[in-house]
Amino acid sequence: MGELVDFFVRSRNFILFILLEVLCFYFIINTSNYWSATYFNTSNRYAARVLAWSNAANEYARLAQVNADLATENQRLNTQLTQLLQSKPLSPDEYKADSTFAGRFNFTVAKVVNNTTQFANNYITIDKGTNDGIRPGMGVISPTGVVGKVKVCNQHFSVITSILHSDFLVSSQLVKAKEIGSAKWDGGDPHLIKLNDIAISRDKPIAKGDSVVTSEFNSTFPPNVLVGRVRSVGIQPNQTFHDITLNLATNFSNLSFVYVVENRLKDQQEQLEKQVESEK
Structure with a gap:
């Protein structure tokens, strides 16, 4: 307390000068219309700038919550869209799935907490685990396309085998040509992927x-999830299959939220198929 009193005593002349300056500005502003208007306009301009900076800072701080809310909303829309596409025929003569089959896919939103793209075998870690109903073998998609498949889980986290993995294959279909092949990463550019096993046909250029979307021939992903778009088309040396390169639909360099796909009928389908295989 004594040091504070000493400070005011030492600085009394300077403090008095500041107080007198403030008093002078007050009288000038209040006795002159010109300076009053100038002060009003200037103070409003700077106050508006400070308010704009404050609002921008608050909006930036809320981006994480906004993204989380959008991801949750996309989860709900994904569920409804997938069920609608599976249950509603496109024409009167087209096959219509029953309600149980059409609603077999369930989506859980998760946040990416780790992600690699620079290796031959890449993995992604998310913040949802067995406590959230996540199990190994479930498919994972992003708002823009296929991401990978759940490899291992604990109570609170799961590790995903990325589509950018040397052993990952996904059954895929060309939308226009209707040809089905396997999308597989060649270990090179993380923005590109190969579409294999598409035979050369003059009838289907x-x-x-x-x-290129996921086909009906898998139990991991819903059909019609975007895998990528054709970047280039060539011919393999054996002259039998196309050499097709796709631009990946998912940008793994800025992956933030994903959706884990549960196929509630997957175990029943795979159990029956294994039973048939064992009887051969």
């Missing part, structure tokens, strides 16, 4: 820009 492959066009650049054609979309």
Whole structure:
């Protein structure tokens, strides 16, 4: 307390000068219309700038929550869209799945906490585990396309085998040509992937820009989830299959939220198929 009193005593002349300056500005502003208007306009301009900076800072701080809310909303829309596409026929003569089959897919939103793209075998870690109903073998997608498949889980986290993995395959279909093949990463550019096993056919030419989606022939992903779009089309040396390169739909360099896909009928399907295989 004594040091504070000493400070005011030592600085009394300077403090008095500041108080007199403030008093002078007060009288000038209040006795002159010109300076009053100038002060009003200037103070409002700087106050508006400070308020704009404050609002921008608050909006930036809320981006994480906004992204989380959007991911949750996308989860709900994904569920409804998948069920609608499976249950509603496109024409009167088209096959219509029953309600149980159409609603077999369930989506759980999760946040990416670790992600690699620079290795031959890449993995992704998410913040959902067995406590949230996540199990190994479930498919994982992003708002833009296929991501991978759950490899291992504990109570609170799961590790995903990324589509950027040398052993990962996903059954895929060209939308326009209707041909089905396997999408597989070649270990190179993390933005590109190969579409294999598409036989050369003059009746079904492959066009650049054609979309490639997940096919009906897998129990991990819902059908029609985007895998990528055709970047280039060539011919393999054996002259039998196309050499097709796709631009991946998912950008793994800024992956934030994903959706874990549960196929509630997967165990029943695989159990029956294994039973048939064992009887051969």
